[in-house]
Amino acid sequence: MGSPSVTAPVFGLRKSWVDPGPGIAMVQVHYTCSPTGTAPDWTDAEQIVLAPQGGLRRSAVLEVPRATDLCLHHFFFVVGANDRTASAVFTEDIVAQEVTYEDPAGAYTSVGLVWSAVNEDVPNYTSTVMDGLPFETTGTAPEDGTIYEFVRAQPLPHIFRGRVWGVRGTPIRYGYHLIRHGQPDPDDNTERWDDNAGAGWTVQL
Amino acid sequence: MSWYYPKGWTDQEDGIDQVLIHYACTPPGQWPDWSWGHDARVLQDFGGYPRQRLKVLRMPRAVWDMENGWPTPEYRFHYYFEVYQHGNRWTTDLFTEDIVYRDLDYADNNGWVTNICIYWSVGDWIAPVYSPMEEPRIPADSEFAATSYYSYQDKDRFHHEKYHMLYGLDLPHRFHSRMWGPRGANLVQQYHIGRMYPPEEKSETWLGPDGPSAPGGDNCWVHHL
Secondary structure, eight states: OOSOOOOOOEEEEEEEEEOSSTTOOEEEEEEEEEETTSOOOOTTOEEEEOEEOSTTEEEEEEEEESOSSEEEEEEEEEEOSSOEEEOOOEEEEEEEEEEEEEETTOOOSEEEEEEEETTTOOOEEEEOEETTOTTOOOBSSOOOOOOHHHHHTSOSSEEEEEEEEEETTOEEEEEEEEEEOOOSSGGGOEEEEEOTTTTOEEEEO | OOEEEEEEEEOOSSOEEEEEEEEEEEOTTOOOOTTTOOEEEEOEEEETTTTEEEEEEEEOSOEEETTTTEEESSEEEEEEEEEEETTEEEEOOOEEEEEEEEEEEEEESSSOOSEEEEEEEESSSSSOEEEEOBOTTSOTTOTTOGGGTTTOSOHHHHHHHHHHHHHTSOSSEEEEEEEEEETTOEEEEEEEEEEOOSGGGOEEEEEETTEEEOSSSSSSEEEEO
16 A cells, blocks of 8 residues: 555445355455456455355455446455366446436425345445536435525426446346425424335336 | 455334444544545345344555555544434444454464465454465565465466475465454454465365364454454
């Protein structure tokens, strides 16, 4: 570590492995990212041990930058009873997709997205930006949302925009975090999590 | 490479929709500026009663000390939970832990070992970490450094060359690596040792205080930090 590192926002991405049979002692996943079209540099690659998930399945959550024009490279290192092997290197495009929330009545002052690759259950968060509020930036944690006067000054409907990330071609399941803060009467402040009655919504990357 | 630190949460009341952990690392003796930026993660909901939530955090092996202009392997970890419950949110107190390291040396008196790692975890085996050990007399920039092993395409060549590099060193071979954790916590630890050359002698095992075993479990050393 020769210089200060800048921590870029990341998202969690689960990678799974199914043992081909009994006798596998341990499985690691090694991973690194590179700009699209460039070869991986494994010098500073990350590694994580996959945790047994029951049966022959193991998994681990990788942390991948919230960026585009990026490739994720990973391979599995498998230690068996009598041998050790490395899988082929898998290379996947990391892409983003915009998700919007339309608030026709101006009920909310801030909206977040909670999202994960379908069936992978790795919750990630994106705080959205409302059209007409140029001072807002997206983030990885909920906003306070006490900007009632600014929000109210914007014409209806209010459109909130955020992004979700993942591997190209995969579906992402998301829900909304709906925040109403900074009301003249504090008793009107509230927030709720709308996951479409448990089904969520899905977008294809 | 990083190490991994599980942080859990148990719902003490009903009506909790989400729990986030907010965290930052600073050099020793310093406090984070939360307005400047920090990390936040949503805890995974594992269900149950009471409901259990968990996030395994990826932790740095050093943080940059801007005051002194160098990286420091021991640092402070500051965190708090943000709880979303009954249409409101509240935060816990701020917790601060001193992250410290423990160096391990493995003395190989007869030169049997060609590859060795520490297999360790904070607290229990929820989030094990695998740290390659190296003989300090092997040049850090060697093509056959332990950390280069996994991505080295020709493993047979690596095994052959590393064996001969070690063979040329006087015994004992002392392999070295490092573990981290919060001060006051326990680390569980095993070695994963292997002799990968010559091919007819190829053998490897996890090793605890009671001898060879499977990875994890009770056959492990416990280090109190």
